[in-house]
Amino acid sequence: LAGDESGDSGLPPGVERLPSPGEERDEGGDLLLLHGADRQSRRERASAETTRALIATALPADDAQWRALVREATVTGSGVLLEVDDAMLPPLAASWAVRADHLDWVISSPNPLEIRTLPARRWREVELRKHLASAEAWEASFGQRPTHGHRLDPDELRLARIAHGGVEGDLDAAVRRLASGQLAGLGIRIESRRSWDSLILPPHQQRQLTELVARYQFSSTVFDQWGFRPVGAGGLVALFAGPSGTGKTLAAEVMGAALGLDVYKIDLSSIVSKYIGETEKNLERIFTAASAGNVILFFDEADALFGKRSEVSDAHDRYANIEVAYLLQRIESYEGLVVLATNLRANMDDAFLRRIHVSVEFREPDERERLRIWQLAFPPDAPTEDLDLAWLANRFRLTGGTIHNSVITGAFLAAEAGKPISMEHLVLGVDREMEKLGRLRTEHDFGPYYRFVSGTN
Template identity: 35%
Template sequence: MVPAGWHVVDVPAPSLTAAERCWRRTLRGAGISVTRAQVTAYASRLPLGERGIREVVERAVHSARAHGRDVAHEDVAAALRTHPDHDPAGLARRVPASTRLEDLVLPAATREGIDEVVAHARWSTAAHEELALAGVRGRGVVVLFHGPSGTGKTAAAEAVATAVERDLWVVDLAKVVSKWLGETQRNLDLLLSAAETAGVVLLFDEADGLFGKRGEVTDARDRYANLEIDFLLQRLELHRGVVVLTSNRPAALDEAFARRIRLSVRFETPGHEDREELWRRLLPRTLLATGASTDRVAREELTGAAIRAAALAATVRAMEGGGPVTETHLDAAVRRELEKVRRPRAARAVTS
């Protein structure tokens, strides 16, 4: 409650142009040289005033000096990521973004879509100001990654966060969704507000569980479920950060959700050449027995996640036997992955 005689004045965040000027002035005063694009990225990341910008730069300088080096862009970016240190309140888990774009093995069309997501995450705020777009809706970057399970959607979200130098928060749907009336909406509002303030990439994995189609109202339970989806759609439209949703069943998403999506990227089961590349990256020749090769197992139509699991299983068995990975190890591991999805083998196994 505001004390008697007091007046509360909402001070808006500085415009991007004003924030960029402040960043340049503060960085120049600290003797830090960065590019124009990096300044725009700092200003777009968090709506900081002069004091907040000064605190970030001071932290970057102290960190660099503690490590005995000149302060650089990496120090400023790291200081910005931890200013302030927000807690997702148990509604999401913070995942250290370590996967890089170059770690992904994807078809050209999918990779092009990912690159476009990165561009929007970096430049959307600046583009809105450049075009003088009015209104508060639709300023966030909401993207949908859809396709079969195991095709790299979650890894791609992590790579996007790494590329734009932001933390990744993975939403815990079990904590967000509540059976109590109004609690789900409260949790969603709290989570989106915290994510926006922290400047993180927010990931709703298997989003169809939360963004599913609204159904016909037959009782109070249906009505409240539809209200939750209505609230989420409207709240998402007001969000100013980056949100990634993944789904194995995009047709199950509510139709009204489509117009809130800025970008949609399709993930496919890897083709033969991509599978060969995945096997080569996971099991280089130095780990294989003499004469062993991953060429034949690459013919099996496995997802990237299944190939990773098979490579790990083959390596475990090889280490257990005290030797390199043989084709027998590879065949056994691939057979188990195919059994999981009830698919017959395409290539004849090696008999020992």
């Protein structure tokens, strides 16, 4: 048996052998509890804390697998590294750690285990502080340092290295792949393709956004290298406030492109539940999935979720306030970038506003900005004819989103007519958008083009 290195046939699936770091000792029986940081860092610390090789495994499914695990560790002179996800250690695991006290045991978990579930034997505990993968680790994995300031812990770096070959060597795509599978169905992925030139904002708001990107990119320098202490987990929370269509979603997309990150727009209707406890469960799924890789979480109409807490008049009000308290705690522990978008800043809960790192006010564009938005709305290959975009920018006080929708509507009208996009098509597009907004169309508004919208042409 001792000469057979094939492994016991009854072992749990996914078992891995971690080599011994040095000279082995004869006596066994240590029980080490490791929590904190990431799984890869806990594995490295476990190997450093013991002189034996380790068999790393998730919790065996039944007593037969436990017997096989203990048998394999005994025959090979190895220790056992149990990797546990929950805070409660199952009774069967605690029982086997006591029965097989001749072995070295390491129990690894993200958070401290509930003390009442621990094995009834002596143990020692080590807490690991979460840290980011070093520049040297990046160079060893990819031959380069992160180009967009990606913030990955050692385990995430290991997974990105696995994904790297499957995405044709695209480092940014490998990082994005970490969370994409887990967030599917929880939010809408916004592909970050557009650049800063696509975002028409006043200089002050543009500067705020570029500073927000820089704050994310250089957080490792400020916190890890220079030693400043972050508030909370070191993540970033931004508030985008302003009327609908003023560029809040586009700003998140542009930041995602600048950082090489995916943006996930969270569908509030799939999160908020009338059933007690379900909203927290849904949010926990989102934050846990987002923590698997670098993504920007974009909560649209966030006041519906992060709004002011109500006066407690019944059990439902009390529970709604508990939900808000939970959200405050969960956002503080998230290490990524969260964007809360709202049409009305006054609706946001004061406790949330105190946790905002950057607040950007989005207003309706002025005439000069509207003209630039009209100009950027047309792709290079779109056929146009005799457009007076300056007249449109002067006559109609529209948001960027409404201008974009007007151009799209006009393009379809032109395509249907088999003609280039003309003023007739654009003013009809504007008319359709004004109708959606509940605004009356008047001859004064449309001037010489009123005949197109009045049906008298």
